[in-house]
Amino acid sequence: MPDLEKGGTEKTPLLPAAPRDSKGSGPPTFRSEDPLAQLAGSDPPIIAYDPEQLTNWRAIISMQGTIFLQRAVVLIIVTQLCAAGLVAGVLVLFTTHPEAYKTDSMDAIVKTVAVSIAFLLGMFLSSCISRWWDTVKSLEKLFGTIKRLTMTAINVELPSEARIVLSRRCVLSTRLLQVELTESHSTLAGKQSRQELDEHWDQIFRYWKAHDHASDEEIRIMKQVPQQQRSFFAWSLVSKEILDVRPHLVNKDGNVDALAYDRLCDLVQDGVASVSAVRTAAAFQMPYIYVHLLAFMIHFVNFLTAIGTGVQVGLLIAQARKGNYHMDVNSMVNAILFLIVQAFIYQAFLTIGAALSFPITGSAYRIPLKAMVDALDNQLKLMNLLADNYGLTEAEEKDISEVVHDLEEGEDLGF
Numbered sequence: 001m002p003d004l005e006k007g008g009t010e011k012t013p014l015l016p017a018a019p020r021d022s023k024g025s026g027p028p029t030f031r032s033e034d035p036l037a038q039l040a041g042s043d044p045p046i047i048a049y050d051p052e053q054l055t056n057w058r059a060i061i062s063m064q065g066t067i068f069l070q071r072a073v074v075l076i077i078v079t080q081l082c083a084a085g086l087v088a089g090v091l092v093l094f095t096t097h098p099e100a101y102k103t104d105s106m107d108a109i110v111k112t113v114a115v116s117i118a119f120l121l122g123m124f125l126s127s128c129i130s131r132w133w134d135t136v137k138s139l140e141k142l143f144g145t146i147k148r149l150t151m152t153a154i155n156v157e158l159p160s161e162a163r164i165v166l167s168r169r170c171v172l173s174t175r176l177l178q179v180e181l182t183e184s185h186s187t188l189a190g191k192q193s194r195q196e197l198d199e200h201w202d203q204i205f206r207y208w209k210a211h212d213h214a215s216d217e218e219i220r221i222m223k224q225v226p227q228q229q230r231s232f233f234a235w236s237l238v239s240k241e242i243l244d245v246r247p248h249l250v251n252k253d254g255n256v257d258a259l260a261y262d263r264l265c266d267l268v269q270d271g272v273a274s275v276s277a278v279r280t281a282a283a284f285q286m287p288y289i290y291v292h293l294l295a296f297m298i299h300f301v302n303f304l305t306a307i308g309t310g311v312q313v314g315l316l317i318a319q320a321r322k323g324n325y326h327m328d329v330n331s332m333v334n335a336i337l338f339l340i341v342q343a344f345i346y347q348a349f350l351t352i353g354a355a356l357s358f359p360i361t362g363s364a365y366r367i368p369l370k371a372m373v374d375a376l377d378n379q380l381k382l383m384n385l386l387a388d389n390y391g392l393t394e395a396e397e398k399d400i401s402e403v404v405h406d407l408e409e410g411e412d413l414g415f
């Protein structure tokens with residue numbers, strides 16, 4: 001199953017074709033693995049770490065989760081070195097008067113553009129980090145709202161069946177949100193057709209139905225609304241369930257408890273606002289005209305630096321061969337090191353900014369939303385189990401232990 005960020009083309013499906021029976025006919029059989037597992041990425045990001053460990057020399061040799069292992073950064077450095085080597089080889093082979101060549105003008109252009117790049121790159125990174133943090137805060141607010149809604153439903157003594165439905169539909173909204181954000185990124189990259197996206201949704205719905213993440217009625221309703229708005233309309237199902245259980249919200253005197261109902265409605269409105277905030281934070285990026293100019297300037301400077309380094313190294317070799325004296329190795333090494341360091345710095349910051357532009361689906365870093373949603377699902381189940389079972393049987397204690405075990409595996413994700 002291909003990674004959305006690695007090796008995908010416009011014809012690469014999000015998910016492999018479902019297997020058919022031995023005769024090659026009949027409806028496709030359901031695959032048991034979670035379709036969202038691959039959308040979350042194979043390499044989990046480093047969420048929790050000790051910054052003090054980065055204050056010593058071991059930070060130099062740390063590789064996992066760093067920019068040094070990003071393919072775009074390694075590729076640009078290799079390309080720079082190859083271009084410089086090609087230019088140097090051409091000069092060595094075909095230059096008859098190497099002493100007549102000067103590289104001062106090219107160096108002046110690089111230094112002039114580099115000043116503008118530093119300013120534009122700083123603004124770009126600042127905006128991307130702010131956008132990433134806004135997404136994290138919006139997710140935290142969304143998850144907190146869902147937990148408050150569940151706890152309020154417990155406090156107002158809603159029936160157990162109603163609370164389970166509320167929890168499932170709230171979590172369903174977050175699951176839909178992850179798929180929407182992933183598909184939005186895939187659509188922007190031109191990787192998927194509309195037919196492939198429809199097949200992808202169908203497979204995800206089949207998996208959710210099989211694992212009790214969504215009912216037939218909920219899936220039917222979700223298929224009637226636009227694909228990129230399903231996480232929003234899932235809260236309409238939450239509101240509908242609250243409306244259905246309103247007769248159970250009564251005071252001791254038998255009258256409807258309007259305060260409890262209003263509180264539940266307020267939490268639903270907060271959930272809708274949180275989903276909208278996450279989608280807004282993930283949808284709006286830095287203006288294209290700004291980011292394109294920045295990327296153009298970085299690649300332009302890298303190109304000039306590669307050419308300039310190749311010319312400088314080629315002239316050093318050609319002059320040494322013509323004059324029959326030892327080549328200035330120090331000057332050549334300094335030129336190559338400058339090429340590598342400059343290309344690495346520019347490309348690294350550009351890659352980091354691009355990754356933070358898609359906090360959920362970025363290639364260099366992605367928020368582990370799937371693991372967070374699974375942890376939230378287990379938390380809500382445990383809350384309802386504890387609320388429904390005060391005198392626990394041995395079987396019920398075993399069920400709670402299993403949920404607690406699942407929670408402990410994702411406790412470092414927060415929220």
